Amino acid sequence: xxxxxxxxxxxxxxxxxxxxxxxxxxxxxxxxxxxxxxxxxxxxxxxxxxxxxxxxxxxxxxxxxxxxxxxxxxxxxxxxxxxxxx
Amino acid sequence: xxxxxxxxxxxxxxxxxxxxxxxxxxxxxxxxxxxxxxxxxxxxxxxxxxxxxxxxxxxxxxxxxxxxxxxxxxxxxxxxxxxxxxxxxxxxxxxxxxxxxxxxxxxxxxxxxxxxxxxxxxxxxxxxxxxxxxxxxxxxxxxxxxxxxxxxxxxxxxxxxxxxxxxxxxxxxxxxxxxxxxxxxxxxxxxxxxxxxxxxxxxxxxxxxxxxxxxxxxxxxxxxxxxxxxxxxxxxxxxxxxxxxxxxxxxxxxxxxxxxxxxxxxxxxxxxxxxxxxxxxxxxxxxxxxxxxxxxxxxxxxxxxxxxxxxxxxxxxxxxxxxxxxxxxxxxxxxxxxxxxxxxxxxxxxxxxxxxxxxxxxxxxxxxxxxxxxxxxxxxxxx
Numbered sequence: 270x271x272x273x274x275x276x277x278x279x280x281x282x283x284x285x286x287x288x289x290x291x292x293x294x295x296x297x298x299x300x301x302x303x304x305x306x307x308x309x310x311x312x313x314x315x316x317x318x319x320x321x322x323x324x325x326x327x328x329x330x331x332x333x334x335x336x337x338x339x340x341x342x343x344x345x346x347x348x349x350x351x352x353x354x355x
Numbered sequence: 356x357x358x359x360x361x362x363x364x365x366x367x368x369x370x371x372x373x374x375x376x377x378x379x380x381x382x383x384x385x386x387x388x389x390x391x392x393x394x395x396x397x398x399x400x401x402x403x404x405x406x407x408x409x410x411x412x413x414x415x416x417x418x419x420x421x422x423x424x425x426x427x428x429x430x431x432x433x434x435x436x437x438x439x440x441x442x443x444x445x446x447x448x449x450x451x452x453x454x455x456x457x458x459x460x461x462x463x464x465x466x467x468x469x470x471x472x473x474x475x476x477x478x479x480x481x482x483x484x485x486x487x488x489x490x491x492x493x494x495x496x497x498x499x500x501x502x503x504x505x506x507x508x509x510x511x512x513x514x515x516x517x518x519x520x521x522x523x524x525x526x527x528x529x530x531x532x533x534x535x536x537x538x539x540x541x542x543x544x545x546x547x548x549x550x551x552x553x554x555x556x557x558x559x560x561x562x563x564x565x566x567x568x569x570x571x572x573x574x575x576x577x578x579x580x581x582x583x584x585x586x587x588x589x590x591x592x593x594x595x596x597x598x599x600x601x602x603x604x605x606x607x608x609x610x611x612x613x614x615x616x617x618x619x620x621x622x623x624x625x626x627x628x629x630x631x632x633x634x635x636x637x638x639x640x641x642x643x644x645x646x647x648x649x650x651x652x653x654x655x656x657x658x659x660x661x662x663x664x665x666x667x668x669x670x671x672x673x674x675x676x677x678x679x680x681x682x683x684x685x686x687x688x689x690x691x692x693x694x695x696x697x698x699x700x701x702x703x704x705x706x707x708x709x710x711x712x713x714x715x716x717x718x719x720x721x722x723x724x725x726x727x728x729x730x731x732x733x734x735x736x737x738x
Contacts, residue, residue, distance in 0.1 A: 288496070289612045308610070308664045309569055310640045320564040329559050329567070 270349050272342055275323070279341045282318040286311050297338040323349065356435065357406040359428040361421050364395055364653035365676070367529035371395045372420040373427065375468030382410045384430065389649065391427065392468050396525040397617050398646035399469040399495075400653060408432045417468065466493035469646065477502040495646060522615035530674045537592075537680075538713040541672050542721045545691055546729045548703045552688075554735040570688070571662055572633045574705075574728075576738045578660055578683050579603050579624035581727035587716050588709075588724055589657045591678040597715040606656030606676070607636065609643040617643050618659045618676060619652035629738060663687055670706040680712040681721075683728075 270278075280292055287305045295304060302312065316327055316335070325348045327335070334344045361371050374392040384390055389401040390410075411429040415421060464481050466474070470493050474481045477498065484501045486493035551573050559567045582589040582603050590599045604620035611617065621627070621635055642648055661673045662685040669689060673682035684707070691704030707728055711721045731738060 287612070288499070302666065308666075309571065310637065313567065313569060313637075314641075317564050327564060329556060 270323070272346050275345050275349065276338070276342050278322055279319070279338060279345070282315060282322065283338075285318065286315045295338060300336045301338060302336065319345070325349070356411060357408060357430045357432055358426045359390070359404055359406075359430055361393070361423045361425045361427055362402060362650045362654055363423045364397060364400060364650055365529070367525050367532075368395055368397075368423055370420055370422050371400075373415050373417055374399065374472055375417050376413055376428075378410050380410050380412055384408060384410060387651075393650075394469075394472065396521045397653060398611075398643075398648065399472075400648050400650050402650040404430065406430050406432060408435075464493065465491060467495065470495045470498045473498045473502075519614045522611075526615060529676060533674050533677050537675050537677065539675060539710050540713050540718055540721065541708065541710050542718060542725055543670060543672075543706055543708040544725045544729060545704050545706050546732055547691065547693065548688060548705050548732065551732045551735045552703050566630070566633075568629055568633050569636075571664075571685075572629055572636055573732060573735055573738055574662065574685055575605055575607065575621065575624060575636065575660060576627075576629060576632055577728045577731040578658070579605050580731050580738070581724055582658065583625060584727045585716075585720055585724040587720065588681040588711060590680050590715060591657065592680055592712060592715065593678050597680070600657040602655070602657065604655045604657045606659040606679075607639070608659060608661040608673075609640055611644060617648065617653070618656060618661075619643055619648050620656035622651065622655065658683065660685065670708055672708050673710050675710055675712060680715045681724075682710045684708040684710070 280295075283295075283301065283305065284290065284292055287307050290305045295301060301307070307315070312332070316332070319335075319341075320326060323345060325345060331344065335341050361373075364371075372394040374394050376391055378384055378390045384404050385407050386405055387403050390404045391402045393400050393402050408430040411431040413428045415425070415427045421427070465486060465488075466481055467488070471481070473479075473495050474484070474493075479498050479501045481493060481498075484493050484497050485491075486497050488494040488497075548570070551570065555568060555570055555573065562568075582605075586599055587597060589603050590597050592598070602623060603625040604622050605624040606618040606620045608616050608618045619639055621632065621639060624632070627635065639648075639652070656676075656679065658679055659673065659676050659682045661671055661682060663671050665687055667687045670686040671684035673684045675682050686706040686708075688703055688705050690701045692699050693702050693704075694700075707725055709721050709725055
């Protein structure tokens with residue numbers, strides 16, 4: 270999966286998590302929890318959806334690395350790459 | 356014969372609009388079964404029946420707005436004979452206020468009543484909407500998507516704004532009544548969450564993502580168990596006296612995306628284990644935000660928890676939701692400088708507060724309750 274595909278997947282899941290959000294205005298380097306006003310339950314649902322869509326098991330200790338769109342893409346890209354070469 | 360009435364889904368509700376019947380005359384119903392959808396200021400509610408029996412007659416047509424307590428249907432109890440004397444004639448039945456037209460109801464398009472009403476409000480042509488529900492059934496979310504794509508932003512904003520304004524008026528009325536009638540007293544304590552957070556981290560490490568627990572579930576369970584020790588806080592104030600509730604149904608305040616909030620109950624909270632509680636809590640939040648709560652969840656909370664989450668203020672002192680007699684508040688998790696063995700150490704902590712009704716309890720009992728929550732959270736594995 271390319272970085273663009275991962276970014277598109279993350280955005281789609283964010284859109285499902287916060288349906289009222291205008292994702293076209295999302296700043297990729299700013300915490301989307303602050304921008305979209307999502308709570309801990311929303312965030313858990315977001316992580317569950319990532320897990321199911323990308324087949325990655327994200328440990329709780331890595332949750333802080335999922336704070337921005339850019340950070341999400343970077344972390345998930347590294348995992349999917351590892352997966353493809355393992 | 357039993358009467359099925361427009362339920363009171365909270366002290367602030369005075370009227371409701373019947374959206375649809377899920378049953379027809381002659382159908383058998385069982386206690387707890389959903390037989391109608393009602394639109395209220397809290398959103399669309401699925402209303403459960405409280406009797407077993409057969410639907411004898413439906414008295415109200417979809418679309419009609421009626422006061423709480425209005426008889427909506429007659430249910431013939433098992434073994435009872437059919438009777439015409441106890442049921443009003445069809446002419447007496449209330450007619451709808453032109454919210455949903457018969458032609459729309461008879462449409463062959465598979466669509467939920469709530470989605471149909473929303474489509475009418477937003478002017479969405481349902482024949483052009485693709486449903487994402489079971490069997491292609493159109494749901495509210497499909498209408499919302501279609502409306503967003505079709506209508507101008509202003510139209511959508513106006514429709515959502517009106518519902519939000521109604522909800523704010525409803526909340527204001529309930530809270531004003533509470534402040535006017537209930538002599539609140541307030542307590543707070545800081546709870547060391549080291550054990551709870553450590554246990555949770557270890558527990559979640561073993562679990563797949565979908566089975567992980569939120570710390571909020573520990574708080575809910577601790578409150579439920581503490582209520583067993585101070586039962587006068589698990590009660591309602593009715594007929595100028597305290598009425599203890601046999602079941603512990605903790606209501607949880609859930610903020611809605613459009614603004615406002617609802618506080619439905621996790622029924623039988625103290626009897627659920629943490630896995631059940633997490634699953635049901637997740638489902639409750641999802642349904643609250645999708646506008647598909649059940650009547651019992653809104654009519655039977657015996658206490659409410661309001662939690663500001665991870666990004667909120669340090670503490671919150673709630674206003675009691677009548678006829679309940681207490682509300683528990685939790686602030687955001689924080690670092691707490693605490694003296695231990697002569698050293699100042701930082702501990703993860705949370706501020707718990709209690710707003711309670713002085714007519715039924717006092718500071719001593721309230722304090723015991725907060726202390727019990729604290730004690731229970733020190734042994735999270737036993738929750």
